Amino acid sequence: MSSLRQSAVALAVLTALGGCRSKSPPARHPVAELTASASAKAEVVELIVPDWQRAERARQLYLAIAALGYEFDEQRARSAARGRSLTAGPAAAATAQRLSAAQLESLLVPPLEASQTTCERYVQLMLEMRTVLTDDELKRLDNVH
């Protein structure tokens, strides 16, 4: 293979790989954003916090936040599955059964109590994070997405 051909192949591969970068990532659901962001922070926290022990504790907290996001996702999925069971079957489809707005809403988001519990747990973890990290460390980690 000639040098020219080799460089053309290499350039094509590099362009294809590099071209995958998007300028503006699409908006994500806050929970998905929170999970992705906490996971990303957990991966690099040790590069920001020089003390191994504090870094490990902060990493555990970020992983707990990420897990919270996954739990919330699963709660939403369960909520949806419950909703579908109410409307499953040909009879339900044919009769266009009417449900209350509250029931409909419960299908769109998990029960209020579950949302509140998730939120409270998140706040608790983030407040604990402040006892582990310094102001500067928290600011630097805030730039990690």
Next chain:
Amino acid sequence: MLWFALGTAIMMLTGEFYDDRAIVKLFAALRETIAATVKDMPHRAQALHAVEGFERAFETHRRDLAEFGACVERADRKYRATQADYAACSEQARAKRVVLRQALDQVEREYEAALSPAEHALVTSSLTEKPQARILDAQLNLDTARKRATRRSRGIEGVATQRHITVPRNVVSIVYGPLAPSTFGQRFPSNIVDAGTSNAHHEGGADGTAYTEEWFTRPGIRFGLFDNFEAGVLIPIKLAPDVALAPTLVALTYQLRLRAVDLGFRFSFQTPGDVGWALAPGALLKLRSQRLALHTGVLAPMEVGTLREKRSPTLGLNAPVRVIWNLVPVLYVMGESGLAYDNLDVSDGLTIPLGFGAGYTWLLGSRLLEFTGSFAWDHWLVPGKPSGASTFQYGSYRVAFGASFYFQAL
């Protein structure tokens, strides 16, 4: 009932980039279905109007969620934030949820009133047959949510000893320095490939006076195509004694992730050069811990000629071992050795290499820049050569240096 299926499926979605497209397609499919199945014009118009209302409610809900997320982010950024800062966000969200309930109630009534039970059933059955309706499958969504929890993080990996063999999905690494995992063990019968700029000093002759100097620069890229699969390319350019483009290296790596162990399978090849195609399939193993990592593997490099220029294949065997130690999270040192047969046809072809290296990792926001350098005797110890006596070869060495840059593509 269709309305619930739509609502539950849509709100279930995580909002990742592909979800929005799926929702747009689903709404388009619903409108098409209504247009095709509801023959009564006033009924059709009213049903389509209700769908628009639902789309608006969905958009508002997503906007409200984004505002809630932004509010929480503001509190997260404030070091002295208290419970009250977060509670303020929750209060807003709660108020908007009441509005959402009312909006949904209204559009649902409108939709129910628009269609007769028969039309309703017809729209539902027609839509659920379409591929766009796949996202309505509640069980599928539940399974997806469960799988998501076990998925590999797509963040950039920080501390060198804790990194996996492959980069995470959507992570790009511009490789222009030695010690990248994709070049680990890339020792072919005729050449040794590492990224970055390198100087190879080869000493020969009985008195050690005859020598050659070669300079190379090798930029490349690694990209996480899937959670555990990466593709990489390296473009070697020979700078001295003459300037020339050397064969391009392509490496495809798949890994199995266990708790602190990665098992990798790599297939790499070089585009045809003086010796034709060069291939290097192999298996890799990496043991990871907080401060120490062991990277090893067995590779079978070979040079096989080309279809036009046939030659008898040269087969080698390479078992590199690399130990990485993070002195502090941002600084690591590395030692490397192993066993290498560059040509299995040569009876005394065993070589033991020895190398050292170091890297400094610099986090720049969400991106990572890593400076690396290495020094290696690629033929440090040649057992049994010549005539039964082992020899150390300190005169031939390779020095490489450079930097690699990591970032998320999406």
